[in-house]
Amino acid sequence: MSYVAPLKDMLFNLKYLADIEQIAQLPGFEDAGFETAQAVLEEAAKFNEGVLAPLNWEGDKNPSSWKDGVVTATPGFKQAFRQFADGGWQGLQHPVDFGGQGLPKTIGAACGEMQNSANMSFALCPLLTDGAIEALLTAGSNELKATYLENLVSGKWTGTMNLTEPQAGSDLAAVRSRAEPLADGSYKVFGTKVFITWGEHDMAENIVHLVLARVTGAPEGVKGISLFVVPKFLVNKDGSLGARNDVQCVSIEHKMGIKASPTAVLQFGDHGGALGYLVGQENRGLEYMFIMMNAARFGVGVQGIAIAERSYQQAVTFAKDRVQSRPVDALAPANATIIYHPDVKRMLMTMRAYTEGCRAMATVAAAAYDAAHHHADAEVRKQNQAFYEFMVPLIKGYSTEMSLEVTSLGVQVHGGMGYIEETGAAQYYRDAKILTIYEGTTAIQANDLVGRKTARDGGQTAKALAAQIEATEGLLVKSGSADALAVAKRLKAARVAFVDVVNFVATNTKTRPSDVFAGSVPYLMLAGNLMAGWQLARALLMAQDEIAQGVDVSFMQAKIITARFYADHLLTKAPGMRDAIVDGCESVTALALDAF
Amino acid sequence: MSYVAPLKDMLFNLKYLADIEQIAQLPGFEDAGFETAQAVLEEAAKFNEGVLAPLNWEGDKNPSSWKDGVVTATPGFKQAFRQFADGGWQGLQHPVDFGGQGLPKTIGAACGEMQNSANMSFALCPLLTDGAIEALLTAGSNELKATYLENLVSGKWTGTMNLTEPQAGSDLAAVRSRAEPLADGSYKVFGTKVFITWGEHDMAENIVHLVLARVTGAPEGVKGISLFVVPKFLVNKDGSLGARNDVQCVSIEHKMGIKASPTAVLQFGDHGGALGYLVGQENRGLEYMFIMMNAARFGVGVQGIAIAERSYQQAVTFAKDRVQSRPVDALAPANATIIYHPDVKRMLMTMRAYTEGCRAMATVAAAAYDAAHHHADAEVRKQNQAFYEFMVPLIKGYSTEMSLEVTSLGVQVHGGMGYIEETGAAQYYRDAKILTIYEGTTAIQANDLVGRKTARDGGQTAKALAAQIEATEGLLVKSGSADALAVAKRLKAARVAFVDVVNFVATNTKTRPSDVFAGSVPYLMLAGNLMAGWQLARALLMAQDEIAQGVDVSFMQAKIITARFYADHLLTKAPGMRDAIVDGCESVTALALDAF
Incomplete structure (x- = not known):
């Protein structure tokens, strides 16, 4: 049940999808280029792999306990939290003025993922502290800031x-x-x-x-x-x-x-x-609280990615170790480990594609957040803010919903052993289920997506995204490889489905709210699916270019295969979802309440 | 957390879908008509609601315990098992010669569902005993039968x-x-x-x-x-x-x-x-064991339906009680219970449609089992046996996979309360996860579906089913109602997708086994989805006829709406699954093992 931070994938995303060198051009982020990111992520990996990950199962066995109003954390947590604070991890994204390191969210999100993969229960504490810091920074008086911020940022x-x-x-x-x-x-x-x-x-x-x-x-x-x-x-x-x-x-x-x-x-x-x-x-409390909540919602989306990654790693380890049955493929060894079975590969690829897709989506959104807050040009800030805000409910909703499927597959890969608590796969399955609920259920995210993010601007932001996706499709077709063409086909079908739904939402939210909100969660799932698939399609294009240059060929090939798998197996869900949302809205609310 | 047996839906299935009066024409089942079924189901409901259901949460809190080789069941279980045995429930489907009641599987499956809704942990004990009885009946010597069967059938x-x-x-x-x-x-x-x-x-x-x-x-x-x-x-x-x-x-x-x-x-x-x-x-042990396992696989499929039903009932109760937020629909009361929210309705309808669809599918398969074992005409027996055997992996695989989604929605409807163990929704989520694993994982069911049930006869049984489904589509179109036409459209698209996959499987299993088995579980899910949707489509037609006669109108209307919802929201998944299976097979196995 060890954890190894997926540094390579994270750094790929930072470099190719989020363009970290561009972020390092933003005022205030001058030191935050690729090399800094790499150094920070490597340190974070060391800490999370070495200190937090080994305490994860301990926390499940020995939960925090309450006695006479006093709560005692799991043995080892207090010491680990001191190390966390002393390492400066709480202050990573917070202002230098209050003792933080002032790094971009693009880097912070990767570190947050590692913390949550290593130990989600533990990582919740700094996640909530981040929210409190955010609220005080946004709306606190100078006195409140002076009294509280430094000790929060330091993790004291x-x-x-x-x-x-x-x-x-x-x-x-x-x-x-x-x-x-x-x-x-x-x-x-x-x-x-x-x-x-x-x-x-x-x-x-x-x-x-x-x-x-x-x-x-x-x-x-x-x-x-x-x-x-x-x-x-x-x-x-x-x-x-x-x-x-x-x-x-x-x-x-x-x-x-x-x-x-x-x-x-x-x-x-x-x-x-x-x-x-x-x-x-x-x-004005709710307004301030929403600032905290939006930060926290992004963070919970990252938790979904994090627990999916951990579950995937454990499943891969088991599948490479467990010997069972002769595979159908005559090329495989007779006494093969179960990773040779096509269905085990299908499960692992599904876990991997979801996780990498959502990670790519969150990384790109984090970069937009950084640009929205630091770019010199107001128009660029505005565009990035609109993109980021559109993405938050998708990152929260889609990444957490997918984590339920991924952690369920994580148990399934283990067979009967997965159901035994000591194996550890079941913990991820149980842990993940809170993610679709807290900081706003998936339905609450979907309300946000429908109301504030789509209907309010008549679908403009959504359609601007669709136009960008269409441009990616063009690049895929132009590239002409079999993988790129296959991905382009599925991306196009999903994008067309998305635009249909956006039009349906923009047209009908006021006049037929029940019909629109009957499909709000499926709309969120369709949109999240498309955005994650789109980022993997972008990744495929860049990986193809790098392979042509002979750069990191086996990693780049794996990225292409994962993008292709995502398109083949996950983007293909989109047209059916469109049909359910647009054509199926009436059957959702048709049943009389007393017939339930 | 009480449980009320869904007698009305069960009896609808027995009467309209399984044609219990026809089963009562079979030699040996002369007394097993609708009235007997109703009487037995009502008694079963009384026992399971009153005795087993109240012990379910107790079993989660106080699991069976082991000490020095001795296992003590949860308090209350031993007494309940005595009542179960004394009521004759163990012997329901077993031969009169050994003290059983010799009732058809069609009735037994409904009683089994109730036991498992009431208390899945408890019901596992009689489920395994059934398997042992089956094996001894099939292959045991007269001496073994004489020594063991009566005491097993009696529950001693x-x-x-x-x-x-x-x-x-x-x-x-x-x-x-x-x-x-x-x-x-x-x-x-x-x-x-x-x-x-x-x-x-x-x-x-x-x-x-x-x-x-x-x-x-x-x-x-x-x-x-x-x-x-x-x-x-x-x-x-x-x-x-x-x-x-x-x-x-x-x-x-x-x-x-x-x-x-x-x-x-x-x-x-x-x-x-x-x-x-x-x-x-x-x-020849494996051969006999497969007889037990096939009975047990059907039984585990029924467990999926059972836990979905229990989860649905609890979610409905909560949704009708919990007041939260003003619904988007202006017609709803301002301080409404959450069942007024369209997304809550979507979740409940999803749970309901899955459960009723799988129940209908299992009931029809049970009727085929009865005909396969009791019909006077050998050709009719053979056809029914082929149908039943095709259905077993679907009932086991699809009904249990859907139960994961249903019990997850069951937690979700409760919001934060769902994550608190005392609420009870989480227990169903945790309990259900074993169902896709034991008695053969979903992948093992899918291997059976691909190998023995599809490739072996070149897809003949599957295509014969497709032809029957096409006939149902014809009846739906002929009926001409908006609901029937909408269902016909989705049923047709799903059936065409199914036939495409059947052809892909029949053609390629020998030559490209990896490509076919890469899609084996999606094929199972597509086939199960279609079969459940088909049975609900049949139910819709019969419900329309009954409404025309003024029979039980509100129940029949609910059945039509549920069938329509199933078609709109679940059958619409089928074409995308076809694309993933047929066009996406290569990306499943493309990644090199060391790239995982």
């Missing part, structure tokens, strides 16, 4: 996101936690928050909760929600820790997976009120 | 299937357990068997192990395997229990699911040899 403290309440899950309008203003400008916060990831633990000196609550007298619904910092320990003027705040962890959940990651029920204000500090302005 | 004793060894999973040619003949005609059996379901427990007085082993001097490979009865306790001449046999349970597995069902490692002959009795002739 950790952060959480407190959104969900028992009656308010996907529906944040239903948030009931409340905040009473005090004379000194601070607030007393009251309420119950559930599903708070790493909401209580012993890995850091302090925990900085970012909490959604309503100020007394605020309007109903989403327009009356404010965002507060509520630290576990109050912070004195000199930065030292003061009294324990009135926030208690009353229990943690018994979950199917990510067991090392404590999922807390937090009670705010049971003993007079938890002291909280407003982030930004009153009633 | 239970049975097991001992195939797998550490080095012999899918590959039974690798079995190493051995049997030394003794002077009195019995044998001493030695070896280690793993993954033995209910291989040791305290629910019954004796356990009758059916064990594959090689007689001293037998040929290598599958032609040297014999089948033995090895009882846990030896049986005296008078039928009373004698000494403990030399078979020990040395451990049970720590599994992801079906935790109440002990999965035993059994050690035979560590203390001088376990006494065993040959079933049938030496070296």
